[in-house]
Amino acid sequence: MANAKKRKTFRHGDLRNALVASGLKMARVGGPDAVILREATRQAEVSPNAAYRHFASQAALLDAVRSACISKLAAAIEEELGKIGPGRVPKLFARRSLRAVGMGYLRFAMSEPGMFRTAFSIPPSVHEQNPANTASMGLNPFQLLSLALDRMLDSGLLKKKDRQDAEYLAWSTVHGLALLALEGPLNEMPHERVLALGERLVSMVERGLS
Amino acid sequence: MANAKKRKTFRHGDLRNALVASGLKMARVGGPDAVILREATRQAEVSPNAAYRHFASQAALLDAVRSACISKLAAAIEEELGKIGPGRVPKLFARRSLRAVGMGYLRFAMSEPGMFRTAFSIPPSVHEQNPANTASMGLNPFQLLSLALDRMLDSGLLKKKDRQDAEYLAWSTVHGLALLALEGPLNEMPHERVLALGERLVSMVERGLS
DNA sequence: GATGTAAGTAGACACTGTACACTTATATTA
C-alpha cells in the first residue's frame, strides 16, 4: 500500500500515474465523492499543489479516474464475451453475445460498485472515442453493446427497423437495475438475486426489442 | 426569494420547514451535492448551528429533502395516472396504467432533474412506508408501479408466474434511461428524444414481461 | 414569579480545493 521507497529525488518521476492510481483506489472504495485530491497527493508523498502540475482541478483528476473505471468495465465485458464460443450457430451466437454484454455489465456493477458508480458519475459524451475508455479490443462498453446488437441483426433475430437506437433501450435496462441495486432502493437485495433479475431482464430485452 | 420579513423574535418559529424548503430549492437546481447546510441556515437568517436543533447532521437534512423529492415524484406519477379514463376496457386500462407510470416517471426526471437525482441519491429502503414519500393517494412511486402491474395481471395481460418481481424489471428500464439521460452519457440527447425512447421502452416492457 | 428547557448564538477546529509566489533540478542551448 504505502509507497515503500522514499523518494530521494526532488522529482517524483511518475506523479500523474501515481495520482490516478490513488484516485482509482479511493473511487473503488467510496465512489466518485471519495476521490479527494489532497489525499492522493498525501499517498504520493507530495505537497497538495504538486497535483496542479498534472491536473487543472480535482475535477480533471476525477475525469482521469473515471476513464480508468470505464476501461475496467470494458475489460469485464470483454472477458464475458470471451467465454462464449466462436459461434457456429449465428442465432445462438448473437443471443449469447447480448447476454454476455448485459451480464458482464451487471456483474461488474455488483463486484465493483465504487468503480461502476464513478464510471457514470458525470457525463462523458457517448461518441467520444477516448482510448483510455477501452480495453484490449479497443471498444468502449457502449461499442461492445453495439457489437452484440449487430450480431442480433445479422443473424436475423432483430429486424432492421428495430435495430435503430436499440443500444439505448438495452443499456437502460441493465444500467437501471445496476443503479437501483447499488445506490437505489434495492441496495439491500443480495447480489445473486440482482443477477437473477438481470437474467430475466436480458431475456425481456431479447423478446421485447424485436 | 429572500425572506422579506426580518425575524424580530429570538425564535424562528418554523426553522425545520424553512431548512427543508431551502434544501429542496438547492436540490432542484443542483442535485444532492448542492444541498448545503450552511447555505440553508443563511437563507433562514439563522446561525449555522441552529440547524443542529432540528437535524443531527447535514445527511439528516438531506434525508428530509430526499423524502420531499420522492413525494413530488409520486405526485407527478399520480397526475399522469389521473389523465387516463376510469377504464371500462380492462386490458386497455391496464396498458395505459403501466404506460402512465413509466412515462410519468420519465417526464418528471426530464423536467426536474435535480429533484429526481436527489430522490435516488442514497439508499432508502423500498419497503419502508414513509408517509413523507407519498402524495395524495398515499402510495410511493414503487407502489404506484405495483398498482399498474396488478391491473395488468387482473386484466389477463400478465400471467401469474410473470408477475413476481415484475416491478423491478419495469422500474429498471425507466430508471436506467432517466439516469443515462440525466447524468450519464446520454445527457446531450434532447428531452423529446429521450421521451420517445421512453415510449419504445415501455412497449418493450409490455411485450417482454409476459 | 421562579425555573427548566427548547431553540437560538459564538467561536473554534479540521478538512477541503485552489491561488500566488517561491525553489529546485533537469533539459536545452550558446
Next chain:
DNA sequence: TAATATAAGTGTACAGTGTCTACTTACATC
C-alpha cells in the same frame, strides 16, 4: 562546459464546508 529556460516540485494563505463545545435567550409550565 557554462548559462539559462522550464517543468515539477514546495510553502503559505484563504474561503468554504461540516460539526464540536460552551454560552444565551425567551417561552412554557408549575
